[in-house]
Amino acid sequence: MISEKMYELGAKSSVIREIFEYGKKRKAEIGADNVYDYSLGNPSVPAPESVNEAIRELTLNMNSCDLHGYTSAVGDNGTRQAIADDLNKRFGTSFGMHNFYMTCGAAASLCITFRALAEKDDEIIIFAPYFPEYKVFISSQGATPVEVKCDADTLQIDLDRFEKAITKNTKAVVVNSPNNPSGVVLSEDTVKGMCEILKRKQAEYGKPIFIISDEPYRELVYDGVKVPFLTKYYDNTIVCYSYSKSLSLPGDRIGYILVPDEVADFELIYKAVCGAGRSLGYVCAPSMMQFVIRKCVGQTGDISVYKHNRDLLVNAFNEYGFKVAKPDGAFYLFMKSPEEDAVAFCEKAKKYELLLVPSDSFGFPGYVRLSYCVSTAMIEKSLPSFKALSEEYNLI
């Protein structure tokens, strides 16, 4: 009668969403200020004022039918050229508008790319800890996700494990740096090592193996850390980007897919991306947001707030005896659970009104994720609760 698979996806919400819903209920009971919700990656920094200015300017000066009408299926030419120019300036690349397909954010970019590439029996490698939706997106588009655990100490890619996981069926590997949930930025050594392996394996199997670089956090890095731009290291790289985090526009659903000329069979792949967009109903990304991006390309919200939040939490956790590495990017902390069962730890944290996400659904049990894209005031108010929680575990 209906698709059993789709029913299951709809009926079973994600762990993160469940915690978020619990938080909403709890806030209604005891007041929003008394619940410390670290569950969701919803940016707390406002979009830069230039975004509002662009919207005002567009609604005042642009013909309404043009502003709100369809653009071409792949996106507005001027927007795609503006994005190409910005990346070329920043990374010394030579992209043109023909390399871009505008989308409704990274989720759409990923689904389209998986659909465009995946054939029966194809495997797509994901590195744990991973963004849980990867498994949903990959399997829904007809491929099989294959998990490879990162190095437990550094949370960088374990290159030996990676090499062993590649088979003749490997179509692509998903890379997410800065990472959700760990906040880790892949080092240049790791990137070079991964690309060497991929080049070797492409030669061995006589076929392309793609990197799908999921980059919604590309600009969210602190202390001058550089994020290696993967198209510079490996020809068969397809970039899935979103403005959800860099411009704090998650609800406006805008992003793109970048297929560089260097990708093997560029013409075919780009056409397959267009076909996948068409088949999934992802044509013509929201027009007004495309025009806003044309004006605001290359900008970010005030990310110094995230750095401040990160430092506040990391310093406090060090003092309280929680084990956490200082992440270089995104807005997540990945903390070791003081007991093996991170789900049980999160339940105990709830007693102190702390809402944390156990790492099981990220494919890397024994940790918890905290989204620190929250108000600094909430973090400051929550610290005594973390201290009390650490005392319950005798960490100090």
Ligand code: PLP
């Ligand atoms: N990829 C990662 C790693 C994410 O963390 C997210 C959202 O949190 C997405 C993709 C989806 O982003 P978007 O809101 O642009 O669809």
